[in-house]
Amino acid sequence: MSDTAVQTPGETPGSAPVTVRSRSGVPSSSDAAWRKAKRQRRLEWIAVHSIAITVALVFILPFVFLFLTSVMTDSQALTTNFWPQHWVWSNYRTVFNVPGFGTWWKNTIEYAVLGTALTVLSSVPVAYALAKFRFPGRRLAMLLVISMMMLPPQVIIIPMYLFWAKQMHLDGTLWPLIIPMAFGDAYSIFLLRQFLLTIPKEYLDAAKVDGCGEVRTLLKVVLPMARPAISAVALFQFFSCWNDYFGPQIYASDNPAAWTLSYGLQSFHGAHQTNWNMTMAATLLVMAPVIVVFFFAQKAFIEGVTLTGVKG
Amino acid sequence: MATVLGIGRGSRGSGSAASLPVPPALRRKRRKELSTAVGFLSPWLIGFAVFFAYPLISTVYFSFTHYDGFNAPTFVGFKNYTYILTKNADFWQAARNTAWLVVVMVALRTVFGLGIGQLIVKVRSGSGFFRTAFYLPYLAPPVAATIGFAFLFNPGTGPVNHFLGDLGLPQPGWFTSPTWSKPSLVLLTLWGIGDLMVIFMASLLDVPTEQYEAASLDGANAFQRWRYVTLPNITPIIMFAVVTGVIQTMQFYTQAIVAGQVASGVVGNSGQQFQPGYPSGSTWTLPQLVYNIGFQNFDYGSACVISIILFVVAMAFTALLMRRRAGLVGED
Numbered sequence: 001m002s003d004t005a006v007q008t009p010g011e012t013p014g015s016a017p018v019t020v021r022s023r024s025g026v027p028s029s030s031d032a033a034w035r036k037a038k039r040q041r042r043l044e045w046i047a048v049h050s051i052a053i054t055v056a057l058v059f060i061l062p063f064v065f066l067f068l069t070s071v072m073t074d075s076q077a078l079t080t081n082f083w084p085q086h087w088v089w090s091n092y093r094t095v096f097n098v099p100g101f102g103t104w105w106k107n108t109i110e111y112a113v114l115g116t117a118l119t120v121l122s123s124v125p126v127a128y129a130l131a132k133f134r135f136p137g138r139r140l141a142m143l144l145v146i147s148m149m150m151l152p153p154q155v156i157i158i159p160m161y162l163f164w165a166k167q168m169h170l171d172g173t174l175w176p177l178i179i180p181m182a183f184g185d186a187y188s189i190f191l192l193r194q195f196l197l198t199i200p201k202e203y204l205d206a207a208k209v210d211g212c213g214e215v216r217t218l219l220k221v222v223l224p225m226a227r228p229a230i231s232a233v234a235l236f237q238f239f240s241c242w243n244d245y246f247g248p249q250i251y252a253s254d255n256p257a258a259w260t261l262s263y264g265l266q267s268f269h270g271a272h273q274t275n276w277n278m279t280m281a282a283t284l285l286v287m288a289p290v291i292v293v294f295f296f297a298q299k300a301f302i303e304g305v306t307l308t309g310v311k312g
Numbered sequence: 313m314a315t316v317l318g319i320g321r322g323s324r325g326s327g328s329a330a331s332l333p334v335p336p337a338l339r340r341k342r343r344k345e346l347s348t349a350v351g352f353l354s355p356w357l358i359g360f361a362v363f364f365a366y367p368l369i370s371t372v373y374f375s376f377t378h379y380d381g382f383n384a385p386t387f388v389g390f391k392n393y394t395y396i397l398t399k400n401a402d403f404w405q406a407a408r409n410t411a412w413l414v415v416v417m418v419a420l421r422t423v424f425g426l427g428i429g430q431l432i433v434k435v436r437s438g439s440g441f442f443r444t445a446f447y448l449p450y451l452a453p454p455v456a457a458t459i460g461f462a463f464l465f466n467p468g469t470g471p472v473n474h475f476l477g478d479l480g481l482p483q484p485g486w487f488t489s490p491t492w493s494k495p496s497l498v499l500l501t502l503w504g505i506g507d508l509m510v511i512f513m514a515s516l517l518d519v520p521t522e523q524y525e526a527a528s529l530d531g532a533n534a535f536q537r538w539r540y541v542t543l544p545n546i547t548p549i550i551m552f553a554v555v556t557g558v559i560q561t562m563q564f565y566t567q568a569i570v571a572g573q574v575a576s577g578v579v580g581n582s583g584q585q586f587q588p589g590y591p592s593g594s595t596w597t598l599p600q601l602v603y604n605i606g607f608q609n610f611d612y613g614s615a616c617v618i619s620i621i622l623f624v625v626a627m628a629f630t631a632l633l634m635r636r637r638a639g640l641v642g643e644d
Contacts, residue, residue: 048434055428056445059503063448065471066460080474122355129352135345141353143634148364150556150630152563154599155623158612159370160363162381183359214348243453245566246599250607262455266570269459276463283456290451298444302510309511309552 070280077277091281100256101282104264111174111260112241118181119188119237120230126184127192128218132204142193148186153246161250172255177247181237187308188233194307195229196222232304235297239290261286371623375616385613392613402604403618405589406596409494413564413597417498418557422550425505429512443513450506454566461500462487462574487575490594497567497595508553515549516542555633559626565599598622 069077070091072084095101129135130142164176199222207217223230245262252258259267265286269279294301334342350357375392377385396403428446435442449457464470465486473483484492523541532540572590588604589596598618606615 045436048431049437052431052435052442055431056442059445059449062460062464062503065464069463078469080469080471082471082474122359125352126356129349133345133349133352135349138349144360144364145356146634147627147630148360150559150626150633151364152559152599152622152626154563154565154602155619155626156364156367156371157602158374158606158616158619159367161607162370162612163367166381180359180363182355183363184356189356214352239451243455245455245570249603262453265453265455265459266573269574276469279459280463283459286456287452290453291448294448294451302443302447305507305510306514309508309514309549 066280066284069277070284072277074275074277077275077280088277091277092285095278095281095285098268098278098282100259100264101268103257104259104261107174107258108242108260108262111178111244112238114178115181115241116234116237118178119185120234122182122184123188123192123233124223124226124230125218127189127196128222130189131193131196131199132201145186145189145193149190157246157250164251171251173258174248174252174260176251177241177244185237188237191233191236191304191307192226192229195226199225228300228303229307231297231300232307235293235300236304238293242290368623371616371619374613375620377613379612380610381612382610388613392617396614396617400614402589402593402596402601405593406598406601409589409594409596410562410564410598412494413497414558414561416494417501417561417564418554420498420502421505421508421557422553424502425508425553426512426546426550428505428509429516432509432513433516443510446509447506449503452504454504455570457504458500458567458570459574461496461503462571465496465499487571488591490592493571493575493591493594497564497571500567500571508557511549511553512546515546519545552633555629558629562622562626563599564597565603568595568597569600569603571595 065082068082068084071087071089072091073086073088076085130138130145160176161171165171168176170176203221203225204217207221212220242260243262244260245266248258248260248263252260252263256264265282268282374385376387376389378388378391379385432439432442432446452460465472467473467483467485467488470486472486476483486492486496519542523545524537527537527541569588572588572595573586576587576590588600598621602615602618602622605611605618
C-alpha cells in the first residue's frame with residue numbers, strides 16, 4: 001500500500017482507498033498526526049500478518065505431517081519422530097499394488113465423471129427455466145429445489161435402498177448413485193439459477209428478436225455466458241462424488257469390486273492397521289487429484305462458493 | 313415484476329383475470345410458455361417425483377410398519393415410535409451427541425469462519441497464499457481427512473501429543489477418549505472451514521465503503537465501525553451460515569463413523585465387529601443410527617422413525633432460512 005495514503009481501518013482491499021493527503025504544504029501539527037497514524041498502521045500490519053501466518057501454518061501442518069509419515073519405513077512410522085530417517089518413496093508404488101486399490105480408482109473415476117456429466121446435462125435446462133421463464137408455480141418449484149437441497153440424505157435412504165435393491169436389483173453397483181443424477185441435482189440447479197439470474201434479460205430478448213427459440217437461446221446465448229457457473233457446478237459435483245462415503249457404503253459395501261476410493265480407504269486402514277506410512281501414502285493419493293484440480297480451477301471454485309452463500 | 317403468476321403472496325397474479333377476460337391470443341401464448349417450461353423442467357419433475365416425493369412418503373409409511381426387508385411389511389401403528397423414543401437408549405445418546413455437535417460446531421464454525429474471513433480481508437500482502445492455505449483443507453475428502461487426523465491425534469504415536477508433551481502440556485486421548493472424541497471431531501471440522509471463510513470474505517468485501525467513511529466522520533472507533541457497520545451488513549450471511557451449519561451438522565456421518573473405526577482399530581467391513589459410537593457411544597450420531605438400525609439390524613421401520621425426526625428438524629430450519637432470507641428464492 002502506498003505510503004502517502006492513510007487508510008481507514010475498515011477499508012477493504014479492492015475498493016478505492018480513502019486518502020488523507022499529507023506532507024507537502026500541510027501544517028506541521030497534522031504532520032505529527034500523520035506520523036502517528038503511519039506507526040499505528042505498521043503495527044496493525046505486523047499484528048495481522050503474524051496472526052495470519054500462525055493460523056495458516058496450523059492449517060498446512062497436517063498435510064506436511066501426513067506427507068512426512070508417508071515416506072517413512074514401517075517401523076519409523078510407529079515412533080514419534082516426525083522427520084523420515086530414510087525417504088521410502090516406494091511406499092507409493094506399494095500402495096498402488098495393494099489388491100483393490102486400482103479397481104477403486106477406476107470405480108471412483110467412472111462414478112465421478114459419469115455423475116458430473118449427467119448432473120450438468122440435466123441441471124442446466126432446469127436452472128434456466130427457473131431463472132428466466134414465467135409460469136405458474138415458479139416460486140413453489142424453487143422452494144422445492146431448496147427443500148431437496150437441505151434434505152439430509154438419511155431421511156429417504158431406506159425407501160431408496162429398497163427401490164434400487166428389491167425392484168431394480170442394482171445393489172452391489174454404483175448405478176443407484178449415478179442414475180439419479182440424470183434427473184437434476186438440487187444443489188447444482190440452485191447454484192446455476194443464482195448465476196443465470198444475473199444475465200440481463202436484454203440478451204435473451206435480443207436472441208428472440210433474431211428468431212431463436214428457447215432451446216437455441218439456451219445453447220447459443222446462455223451456455224457461453226454461463227461457462228464459469230457450469231465449471232463450478234461440474235467441479236463441485238466431481239468432488240462430491242469423489243468424496244462420497246455414505247452412498248457407496250449403502251449400495252456397494254457387500255461388493256469390494258464396486259468400492260470407491262473414499263469407501264475403500266478406511267478398510268485399507270483396517271487391513272494395514274499398524275502401517276501408518278502406507279495408510280498415509282494412500283490417504284494422500286486420494287487427496288491428490290482434488291488438490292491438483294483445485295490449483296487449475298481455483299477461480300471457478302471460489303466463484304461457485306460465493307454464489308451459493310452471498311448472491312441471494 | 314414480482315407478482316407474475318402465482319409468485320405474489322396471498323392474491324395470485326391471475327386474480328384480476330376473473331374480472332378481465334384474457335384474450336385468446338394471450339391465453340395461447342401463456343399455454344405455450346407453460347408447456348415450454350414443463351419441457352425444460354421435465355428431468356427435474358421426474359427426479360422430484362421418483363427421488364424425493366415417493367421416498368419421503370414411503371419413509372412415513374414404513375415408520376408405521378414392521379419391516380425387515382424379507383417378509384412383507386406389517387402395520388404396527390406407533391410401536392416403532394414408542395420403541396425409539398422410550399426403549400432405545402442409543403437413540404437418546406445419539407440425539408444428545410447430535411445436539412451437542414450442532415450447538416458447539418455451528419457456533420465455533422460461524423465465529424471461526426467469520427474470524428478467518430475477516431483476517432483474509434485485513435491481510436495486505438500475500439492474501440492469495442493465505443486464501444489457498446485456509447481453503448485447501450476444505451477440499452480434502454472427509455474419509456482421508458479423518459484418517460489423517462486420527463493419525464495426527466493418535467495418543468501414542470501422533471505428532472500432536474508429541475508437541476504437547478514437549479511443551480509440558482497434558483496429552484488427551486483425543487479420538488480414543490469419550491471426553492475428547494467430540495471436541496476432536498470439532499477440530500477436524502474447523503480445519504475444513506474453507507467454504508464458509510470464502511462466503512464471509514465475499515460478504516465482507518461487499519460492505520459499502522461509504523458506510524465506513526460516514527462512520528469514521530462521525531467519530532466511530534474501530535470496534536464501533538465493526539459493530540454498527542460491518543455486523544448489520546453481514547447479518548444475513550451469519551444467518552445463512554448458522555442455518556446451513558445446523559443442517560450439515562445434523563447429517564454428520566462420515567467423519568464420526570470413520571474416526572470411531574480408525575481409533576478403535578476395527579473396521580466394519582473387515583469381518584470384525586465394530587462397536588459404533590466408539591469410544592463408549594460418544595460419537596453416535598442420528599444418521600449413524602439410521603444406518604445401524606436399518607442396514608445392520610434390518611429394522612427398517614424403526615430406522616424410518618429416526619429419518620422422520622431428522623426430516624422434521626431439517627425442514628424447520630430450512631423454513632427459517634427461507635423466511636429470513638426471502639432472497640434465496642428470489643423475486644428478481
